[in-house]
Amino acid sequence: MEDSNGNVNRSCDTSGRAKRYQSVRHKLFFWNLLLQAAALWLIWSSGLTFFFRNRAVGFWPHPAGATFLYFTFFSLYFLLIELPMEFYSGFWVEKQFGLSNHRFLSWCWEEAKKRSLSFIFSLALVEALYFLLRIEPRSWWLFAWAGWIFVTVLLGKVAHIVLLPLFYKSEPLQNESLKAKLEGLFAKYRFPVRGIYRINLSKTTKKANAAFAGFGSTRRIFLADTLLEHCGEDEIASVVAHELGHAKRYHLLKGILFNSAVSFFMFYAVYAILNRWAVGFGFEGPGDLAAFPLICFVGFAGGLALLPLGNVFSRFHERQADAFALKEISAPEVFVSALRKLGETNLADFEPNPVIEFLLYSHPSLGKRIRYAEQFAR
Numbered sequence: 001m002e003d004s005n006g007n008v009n010r011s012c013d014t015s016g017r018a019k020r021y022q023s024v025r026h027k028l029f030f031w032n033l034l035l036q037a038a039a040l041w042l043i044w045s046s047g048l049t050f051f052f053r054n055r056a057v058g059f060w061p062h063p064a065g066a067t068f069l070y071f072t073f074f075s076l077y078f079l080l081i082e083l084p085m086e087f088y089s090g091f092w093v094e095k096q097f098g099l100s101n102h103r104f105l106s107w108c109w110e111e112a113k114k115r116s117l118s119f120i121f122s123l124a125l126v127e128a129l130y131f132l133l134r135i136e137p138r139s140w141w142l143f144a145w146a147g148w149i150f151v152t153v154l155l156g157k158v159a160h161i162v163l164l165p166l167f168y169k170s171e172p173l174q175n176e177s178l179k180a181k182l183e184g185l186f187a188k189y190r191f192p193v194r195g196i197y198r199i200n201l202s203k204t205t206k207k208a209n210a211a212f213a214g215f216g217s218t219r220r221i222f223l224a225d226t227l228l229e230h231c232g233e234d235e236i237a238s239v240v241a242h243e244l245g246h247a248k249r250y251h252l253l254k255g256i257l258f259n260s261a262v263s264f265f266m267f268y269a270v271y272a273i274l275n276r277w278a279v280g281f282g283f284e285g286p287g288d289l290a291a292f293p294l295i296c297f298v299g300f301a302g303g304l305a306l307l308p309l310g311n312v313f314s315r316f317h318e319r320q321a322d323a324f325a326l327k328e329i330s331a332p333e334v335f336v337s338a339l340r341k342l343g344e345t346n347l348a349d350f351e352p353n354p355v356i357e358f359l360l361y362s363h364p365s366l367g368k369r370i371r372y373a374e375q376f377a378r
């Protein structure tokens with residue numbers, strides 16, 4: 001699901017609590033980056049990656065089998081390192097701030113499902129990557145890049161049909177007057193939607209959200225039960241109008257083009273670095289399984305370096321979607337009150353540190369969005 005419009009719970013200390021929550025989240029984000037970098041450095045410098053490769057090839061010499069075993073060892077290593085942080089950030093902090101509806105065991109179950117799915121999906125990608133490295137040593141990165149875009153688009157098309165039901169239940173929206181209001185909106189903008197669904201986000205969190213998912217024949221809109229509980233019909237319509245703004249301005253397509261351009265350079269960088277340095281770093285060559293941490297490190301560093309650029313791009317789109325919602329559909333005061341409620345429900349910091357906002361925020365801060373809407377009203 002694409003879009004969280006911001007973010008808190010109404011109490012007398014709402015903004016202080018939101019600032020503390022967001023500050024913890026940002027610190028965790030940076031600690032997590034350090035942890036990932038350290039884990040990659042450790043598996044390499046300690047020689048563990050060579051040990052994993054030797055064991056994998058020893059147990060199962062077939063290239064696909066060795067890749068499977070190496071990636072299994074690699075994933076278990078990362079699981080051990082990441083799990084404590086994941087528990088603290090995904091369960092403990094959310095509980096402390098009253099945002100989680102999980103119990104410990106339900107969190108473990110969701111985490112196990114998420115991790116298993118991610119393992120199967122990543123394993124398929126890694127097998128494909130090493131297959132290409134073996135059969136196309138010169139142009140593997142171009143095929144890998146094309147395959148990556150294909151997979152991204154395919155997931156965008158069907159993830160909400162295939163994967164979402166593994167985590168949440170959704171049902172067609174029962175509220176007839178809200179349904180009529182939203183259908184009127186879609187009809188006015190000749191925007192085909194294959195259904196409006198209520199999704200039980202409250203199973204895991206108190207946060208609220210709404211999003212379009214899929215495109216073409218699979219496009220649906222999902223409204224979280226938490227959103228339906230906190231916001232009035234006009235407010236929900238204004239949130240949906242913002243989402244409609246994304247669609248009418250072709251933000252999904254522009255996002256795919258942006259990611260295609262970025263990933264083109266990333267795949268080329270991995271290719272060039274493997275070719276230039278793999279042997280110098282003590283690996284057998286670019287296709288050596290033991291060099292997998294190097295591939296991960298290039299992806300990690302590139303992704304981190306490009307994060308602010310991606311966020312500038314995303315905030316530009318968010319501003320356009322807000323402008324669409326304000327210009328075409330909503331009364332500004334309704335849109336503002338929806339933003340405030342979402343912000344309070346999700347514990348958003350309305351006025352974050354500008355540097356943090358520039359680096360990490362995919363949406364303009366709620367303070368900025370509200371001021372923009374108020375200016376618009378004048």
Ligand SMILES: [Zn+2]
Nearest residue numbers: 003242318321
């Ligand atoms: Zn948006």
